Amino acid sequence: MxxxxxxxxxxxxxxxxxxxxxxxxxxxxxxxxxxxxxxxxxxxxxxxxxxxxxxxxxxxxxxxxxxxxxxxxxxxxxxxxxxxxxxxxxxxxxxxxxxxxxxxxxxxxxxxxxxxxxxxxxxxxxxxxxxxxxxxxxxxxxxxxxxxxxxxxxxxxxxxxxxxxxxxxxxxxxxxxxxxxxxxxxxxxxxxxxxxxxxxxxxxxxxxxxxxxxxxxxxxxxxxxxxxxxxxxxxxxxxxxxxxxxxxxxxxxxxxxxxxxxxxxxxxSNALNDVTRKLAAWAAIIAVPTALTGFFGQNVPYWGYEKFWGFLLSLGLILGSAAGLYLYLKRRGWL
The missing domain is CATH 3.30.460.20 (CorA soluble domain-like)
Structure with a gap:
């Protein structure tokens, strides 16, 4: 064995x-x-x-x-x-x-x-x-x-x-x-x-x-x-x-x-939606003054053209419209 x-x-x-x-x-x-x-x-x-x-x-x-x-x-x-x-x-x-x-x-x-x-x-x-x-x-x-x-x-x-x-x-x-x-x-x-x-x-x-x-x-x-x-x-x-x-x-x-x-x-996905919504909101805010300055500065003379009060008017319009859009979007929860 x-x-x-x-x-x-x-x-x-x-x-x-x-x-x-x-x-x-x-x-x-x-x-x-x-x-x-x-x-x-x-x-x-x-x-x-x-x-x-x-x-x-x-x-x-x-x-x-x-x-x-x-x-x-x-x-x-x-x-x-x-x-x-x-x-x-x-x-x-x-x-x-x-x-x-x-x-x-x-x-x-x-x-x-x-x-x-x-x-x-x-x-x-x-x-x-x-x-x-x-x-x-x-x-x-x-x-x-x-x-x-x-x-x-x-x-x-x-x-x-x-x-x-x-x-x-x-x-x-x-x-x-x-x-x-x-x-x-x-x-x-x-x-x-x-x-x-x-x-x-x-x-x-x-x-x-x-x-x-x-x-x-x-x-x-x-x-x-x-x-x-x-x-x-x-x-x-x-x-x-x-x-x-x-x-x-x-x-x-x-x-x-x-x-x-x-x-x-x-x-x-929810976080991405929030970011996308905020980007869209800010794009809208930026687009408004861009459109206004483009209209008054490139197409036709605006009210008060070549006058100081005209500059203040256009500036106030830009700021007011942007602020109004910001408040509206803020109230909707986009910002």
Missing amino acids: TDTPAPSCPTSTRLYEAGEVVAEGFDPHEIADQLQAHPKAVLWLDLFDPDENDLKVVAAEFRLHPLAVEDAVHDHQRPKVDRYPGHLFMNVYAVHVDTAAPGPAMHKTEISSFITERALITVRKSPSDLTPLIERWDTDAGLAPDAGVGFLVYGLLDVIVDGHFAAARRLDEAMDKTEDDMLEEGGAPRSVRMYGFALRKTLAALRRPVAPMAGLIADVMRADTEMVAEHLEPYYRDVDDHARRAIETIDSARDRINGLLEADLNEQ
Whole structure:
């Protein structure tokens, strides 16, 4: 058994028996010996960024289907659960959201999993912190007796879905300050508006890995998979509830930011109308004296032509007509 080839990529291993870690950090080529020495134990094997040859070694050891192995090698698979003879293939995304200026950004890690009767094999395609996953298994060790590999899958899904819900809440909270800035009189500054657009884009990106999770969990819980023990069903239903709450939070936040952007656009239109109206009013005020001076100065001599009192008369007429038009427009609210 010890001559079995091992993957060359970085790996993590743990062996659980009745919720207790009976072995960890052992080389992958010792897996068969460890499983044989602990017939009631279940294995967790993590592979970081394996190539095709690495997965072929694991596939030969656990009899994994070639199509599942192909999906695990290639990036950007959709969240799903596929059934193959002797095992399930599951693909999910762990997400993290950064809401700092100048715009929010989402970081995601694709995690493919092979779920056999006695092993959970995870394939990570980008760097991620495994500490929350290990801590969740250690914290919920009391669920493990007679739960088999379903205990490990529950811990993985719980961490993933909690991350989805936390990301959705973080984006929703980031919207509070944006809402205050956008609803100011005259419309939001361009930086605030661009942050709002970035929020909407990030929410759309987050929805893609989150939306299928409720259906994915339902597929895992199907009776014919025989993986979820009866005492684990309430915990899986709790994860399902969190997944649904996450997508509801995302949809609510998306409707909210769309409403804010539309309200900001309306406020900008109102401000533009005010500016346009004031420009038209001032143009009218300027046009009146322009017309008068044009009439008296260019076409015919005005009353009192070449007389000082005539100049005073024309000046008074200009000022009086402009002032009258100003008062009229002011009373109408155009100025």
